[in-house]
Amino acid sequence: MGLLDGKVVVVTGGGTGIGRAVSLGCAAAGASVVVSDYGVSVDGRHPSSEPANAVVKEIESRGGRAVAFAESIATMAGGEAVVDLALTKFGDLHGVVCCAGILRERMIFNMSEEEWDAVVQVHLKGHFTVWRPATRHMREKRRGCLIGFTSTAGLEGSPGQPNYSAAKEGIVGLMRSTALAMAKYGVRANVISPEALTRMTERVPEQRRGQILAPPEGVAPVAAFLVSDRAAHITGQIVHVRGNQVAVWSQPAPLRTATRADGWTPDALAEVWDDQLGQDRLRRLDRLGIPWPPPAAAP
Numbered sequence: 241m242g243l244l245d246g247k248v249v250v251v252t253g254g255g256t257g258i259g260r261a262v263s264l265g266c267a268a269a270g271a272s273v274v275v276s277d278y279g280v281s282v283d284g285r286h287p288s289s290e291p292a293n294a295v296v297k298e299i300e301s302r303g304g305r306a307v308a309f310a311e312s313i314a315t316m317a318g319g320e321a322v323v324d325l326a327l328t329k330f331g332d333l334h335g336v337v338c339c340a341g342i343l344r345e346r347m348i349f350n351m352s353e354e355e356w357d358a359v360v361q362v363h364l365k366g367h368f369t370v371w372r373p374a375t376r377h378m379r380e381k382r383r384g385c386l387i388g389f390t391s392t393a394g395l396e397g398s399p400g401q402p403n404y405s406a407a408k409e410g411i412v413g414l415m416r417s418t419a420l421a422m423a424k425y426g427v428r429a430n431v432i433s434p435e436a437l438t439r440m441t442e443r444v445p446e447q448r449r450g451q452i453l454a455p456p457e458g459v460a461p462v463a464a465f466l467v468s469d470r471a472a473h474i475t476g477q478i479v480h481v482r483g484n485q486v487a488v489w490s491q492p493a494p495l496r497t498a499t500r501a502d503g504w505t506p507d508a509l510a511e512v513w514d515d516q517l518g519q520d521r522l523r524r525l526d527r528l529g530i531p532w533p534p535p536a537a538a539p
Contacts, residue, residue, distance in 0.1 A: 242271075244467060245269075247266075247270065247467065248274070248332045248335075250326050251275060252277070252339055252370060255292040255294065259277065261456040265457070266463065267299040272306065272329075273305070273307075274326045275307070277292040278312045279310055288310075293310075296308045307329045309322045319368070319369025322370060332381075333378070334385065337387040337467070338388050339389050341389070342362050346400065347399065359403035360406065371414070371418060385467045386428065387431065389433075390409070391433055392524075394406070394407070394411070394412065416429075428474060435481070458482070462486055495520055
């Protein structure tokens with residue numbers, strides 16, 4: 241008996257990297273899997289049906305059930321079609337795991353509109369296009385699980401990836417909104433923030449490569465568990481996975497508050513800000529070795 245016996249799961253980006261590991265992991269746990277992968281290069285070009293087809297063959301060779309979907313989920317039609325395929329081929333839908341993504345890296349002052357739009361469309365819109373039809377089905381069934389994929393690039397920032405960082409943080413907001421909206425229907429939404437060595441993270445500078453040497457296979461058990469009925473009580477969570485380490489990250493909350501009876505003026509804020517409010521330091525400044533504040537701006 242597998243934890244996902246009788247379940248139907250859609251995995252976007254399911255033909256390579258973490259998505260491939262999740263597709264294989266869900267199938268090994270007993271799920272019927274729709275392996276959705278447009279088969280593009282890391283920058284979103286040159287689509288191919290081969291990645292999705294190859295994973296389906298691998299699942300079937302192990303006695304599992306799977307079907308390939310090689311259209312883009314960056315469009316509303318693509319999102320509708322992949323959900324329809326799950327319902328037509330397997331008769332139901334219990335889980336959606338959105339791993340699909342591309343990169344177009346550039347500093348914000350050099351980024352083109354096309355580079356911005358392409359990444360946001362695949363990552364953030366690509367969650368919405370699938371989640372909208374999936375939630376309609378799950379709402380009727382009064383059960384189901386949606387898993388998005390965020391990143392520390394979104395949660396902590398990444399200087400050369402403004403499009404990717406914005407999309408990944410946006411996915412967290414989408415997850416929280418969905419978790420709140422779907423809770424009364426028994427439908428869950430969570431996000432996974434992985435650190436793993438994939439073709440997307442191969443671009444990371446060598447000095448930081450040691451932080452992400454964990455294999456993508458480490459993410460699959462977490463995704464399979466969250467889809468399962470054993471996780472039916474878990475929603476609205478950011479789950480960080482790095483190799484054998486799993487962590488639940490905190491929800492945003494106020495750190496310090498200052499009030500003033502007569503209301504604030506700019507000068508009054510300048511007098512008390514550092515003592516009463518301070519900052520919640522951007523942790524990645526230190527990880528990247530970026531000095532802040534600059535010497536000339538130090539108080």
